[in-house]
Amino acid sequence: MAERSQTAPEAGNDMGNDDAIGGNVSKYMVLPNGYSGQPKKGHLIFDACFESGNLGRVDQVSEFEYDLFIRPDTCNPRFRVWFNFTVENVKESQRVIFNIVNFSKTKSLYRDGMAPMVKSTSRPKWQRLPPKNVYYYRCPDHRKNYVMSFAFCFDREEDIYQFAYCYPYTYTRFQHYLDSLQKRNMDYFFREQLGQSVQQRQLDLLTITSPDNLREGADQKVVFITGRVHPGETPSSFVCQGIIDFLISQHPIARVLREHLVFKIAPMLNPDGVYLGNYRCSLMGFDLNRHWLDPSPWAHPTLHGVKQLIVQMYNDPKTSLEFYIDIHAHSTMMNGFMYGNIFEDEERFQRQAIFPKLLCQNAEDFSYSSTSFNRDAVKAGTGRRFLGGLLDHTSYCYTLEVSFYSYTIGGTTAAVPYTEEAYMKLGRNVARTFLDYYRLNPMVEKMAIPMPKLRKEKPPPYKHPHLRGPASNYPNGKGDKKSSVKHKDPSSSF
Secondary structure, eight states: OOOOOTTOOOOOSTTSGGGGOOSOOOSEEOOOTTOOSOOOTTSOEEEOOSTTOBOOEEEEOSSSEEEEEOOOOTTOTTOOOOOEEEEESOOTTEEEEEEEOOOSOSOOGGGGTOOOEEEETTEEEEEEOOGGGEEEEEEGGGTTEEEEEEEEEEOOTTOOEEEESSOOOOHHHHHHHHHHHHTTOBTTEEEEEEEEOTTOOEEEEEEESOGGGGSTTOOEEEEEEEEOSSTTOTHHHHHHHHHHHHHTSOOHHHHHHHHHOEEEEEOOSOHHHHHHTOSSOOTTSOOGGGOSSSOOTTTSHHHHHHHHHHHHHHTOTTEEEEEEEEEEEESSOOSEEEEEOOOSOHHHHHHHTHHHHHHHHHOTTBOSTTOEEOOOGGGTTSHHHHHHHHSOTTOEEEEEEEESSEEOOTTOOOOEEOOHHHHHHHHHHHHHHHHHHTTOHHHHHTOOSOOOOTTOSSOOOOOOGGGBOSOOOOOSSTTOSOOOOOOOOTTTTO
16 A cells, blocks of 8 residues: 555544544545646546435545545444445546545454445446455554555446445335335235434335235234334345335235235334435434434434334234344344344243244345344343333344345355345245244145245246235325346456
8 A cells, every 4th residue: 555645634533533524525526636737537536425325535645546534424423334435537447446444343344355336337236346356454544443445447437436335225216116016006015104204204114914904903913124223234125125025926925924914114214314324323313223212203203103103003902013123234244143132931032033043944144043132231222122121922023134245055154245136035035934933834835826936036927916906095194004237347457
């Protein structure tokens, strides 16, 4: 790495120069020191002023090397992990080294082969950079904090390149996805607005079940699933989408599950943080997953709305809240795994282990050996811990974690990097595991319509109009139930 000048700013501390980073860079052109002529090709332009973008500052170290500073979460300087930015005005065959210098974490999957994501205008499919081009190390030039450097070669002058910590999944993408589902007029899919965020974004609640389960006075077995309480944990949204896609499909398992269970899904608990490009916090700097005990209707409105609904269902004698699963992504561990609670009742503790054991049989990327049960004081305000204490012995509360990077398959040590599809496949496997848990397999065998095999990768086409119904519109009040080809690696020349 090139030697920095004595006047180069220091960064990477909670109270260091990050204080000066108040927002994202906006079409920021980096000119060489002392340069006064017209900008030329190769004078890079950095931008993060777009949805879920994050890049707070750029310092040029030398002609080919740049120090990049993550913008801290809004109103909270402690968290600096997520990045997502574009680079344009590049020169063909221009080689660069980007150093991301102010991570707030020391441990990282970058030590284990993880690499940033990249795509470009002409190659819009996200790819991981080759691990050989990525370096993670303690840097003496940044107060011995950890730095992630990656080498890259721009190959197409007209392209805009985008780099991100992991596959982005924006609030707008999520809204378009839900809009497309609503237009399919499924009589077993209901979408309602449970509330709004501080910045007036929608808190969507989905109900997926047979209409018979929603009739007046019907007993309901409810599975409640939440996601994206930590906005930078984008794999959570892909897993959640996999669950939804499977449950609304015509797969015989999905049809049986809809007959027997009511799925309530709030896929994006922190829409402001997602939109802003935060890693862990809401607009006001709160880690929402530490505020379940007493969420404020004005400071934590989305959490407040979900908690109210769960407590309301808990108090309804016709409703049995059987499962609560909160989906997260993990920055230092491989595979999918779960956290559960510890109970004095040994039998309840043993029964709690059943679902993750069954999921381990269905999903090759899920690790039961990494699954753990705890009651750490620091986790007391999480959804899993709070609801585990509130609900009775018939309910099970889990945090489902999935690696930002990779999983290993039975007995091997080779890391298989996650793709968007692999995250969604884990979601499908979570959904189908409820069939095993409730021992509903005989019901599937009775299905008259021949369907694809259990482990078929793609969900079958939707060809059964008799199972569709009128469009589901937003209800008037809360709780109203009517209501590209893989492109050549641009950095391969390194």
